[in-house]
Amino acid sequence: MAVATVRPRSFSDNIAQAAGLDARLLAMLGILVLIWLGFDFLTSGIFLTARNLFNLSLQVSVVGIMACGMVLVIVARQIDLSVGSQLGFIGVFGALLQTEILPIADPNTWWLACIAMIVVGTIIGVVQGVLVAYAGIPSFVVTLGGLLFFRNAAYQINEGRTISPLNETFQLLGGGINGSIGATWSWVFGIAAIAGVVLVVLRGRQRRRGHGVAQRTPLTDAITIGVWSALIIAFVMTMNAYQQPKTGIAMGIPIPVLILIGVALAMSVIAKKHRFGRHVFAMGGSPESAELAGIDTRLLTVKVLALMGFLCGLASIVITARLNAGASATGTMTELNVIAAAVIGGTSLAGGIGTIYGGILGALIMQSLESGMILMGVPTPMQKMVLAVVLILAVWIDMAYRRRQAT
């Protein structure tokens, strides 16, 4: 008779599956822990201080936000080299908007500027996407043009000035002295996050029961909740342990990090649970098969690059607010960090393979290396040379790992 059964999962599968973790992710987390412990040792305990971890989380948010989009772009077999230039251009645009067009001190200025910046990013993405998908120009070429165009457009529109200061509410989005949510709200956030994890786990059980699909063991679910709760509590405690230098008030979670967490969650859900994400992976795995399955691959390509532009707009808000300035050079070479984060995070340049959490971990690994080397006083050129070697090593190890998996 008919047999299309779902095999029961083994115990090790259970553990790995517990936090939606796979072996790759665990390996990356392991490497990250090693890097942190290593730098902590080399810097005699400076690396793992609340202050440094707070700054690290702040620094990682801009590249992390963009890496979420870049993962999907690369999964779709495209590339976007223009993201660094977009960051600069949109930043200058947003700064000009606040200082020259909108009343700078008005309470509505900050959100109007934010929306405008995100819209500009999205439009840039749509235009580049149309050139790639409908005019058939390779994305490498289109976005290389974008890199050149928007960097210089950033210089052109502000005539080389650095535009500062910006709207005060807007500045909070960069996570400056007042740009964190404080101890109480951080705990509220932490507790809500744990409640969210519990809810997701219980919902999963319910749905699987409803459809007679293989159930996860209660142990697996307990581990899921345990691991995530521990991580969330540790994170909140760390952010609260860092205090405002003058007042001694606990900082709590910086707003950019909240934005990153929100983007990461949304993008993970889109990648895994939304039709759009499914189609992007299908298209990246095999464009012909996706087309034959009836997917409009051209429109999909435009959407992917538009989403990348949207996230560039968001990231630009964060960096411009943090610098409290629109400067034409902002984001120079950031495209390389973003692409490297995605690739270190296991996104395959051949398309069809990648994860959002991988991209964020990749960004975290890159930023940790950079920040650790700065603390150690490694000269800047040397830092970049090390990062270059790490990038190549990471891809090499990843390829070897995949080859072993395949056999």
Added chain:
Amino acid sequence: MSTAPLVAFSGISKTFGGVHAVENVSLDLNPGEVLGLLGHNGAGKSTLIKILSGVYPPDAGEIRLSGSPVNIRSTRDAKALGIETIYQNLALSENLDSVANLFLGREITNRFGFMDDEAMEEAARTSLDRMKLRLPSLSKLVASLSGGQRQAVAIARAVHFNARVLIMDEPTAALGPEETAKVGALIRELASQGIGIILISHDIHDVFDLADRLAVMRHGKVVGTTRTADVSKDEVLAMIIAGTLPAGMARRDH
């Protein structure tokens, strides 16, 4: 015949840079009929059916569905008209699992586009069970499936969505004898439900027992069509190899 055929190709031509892949082909498919489309590799079989499934636009000619002319400009159009295709290379996404492939482009979602994975898995399992197709695990990536298992996924994907016309391009190429027999039974059952099936093969033995009618293509043209009951395998082989018609059979029987 009084009722219009389910699919009627008339005067279909397609060239690829000077190669006449399909040349002035006219062919009918009736509801509930299994039409065997035979011919050597390169005869133009795949190209002809890809025109019906919306992969290529024809250079010339017309397709009618139940009597009315249709303009199929994409695979989406074809699916919307109830034309489902199992392609020769299966056209699966190796980096996705079986369920994802089965529902690719037609996922079960809520109104915001979020997928219901459990519902799709359940539907896939029911569907495969009903077709008596065998898969070890639905959550395995297609890349790790055997040839026969992939074929099962491709067949399930075409049959699941209630096709009116089912095109199968060499559907049993990677299957063992037992699996081939199952697919054969499935094909007869689907035909008995009124679905029109075009069954393509370069091997006469694959289709002789299944098809109600046979059409033979050679160098892009239809050599002839015949009821399977009226010919022997040798006569069909002569049509495939030499393009010669059995004695007493008119060129083009409609």
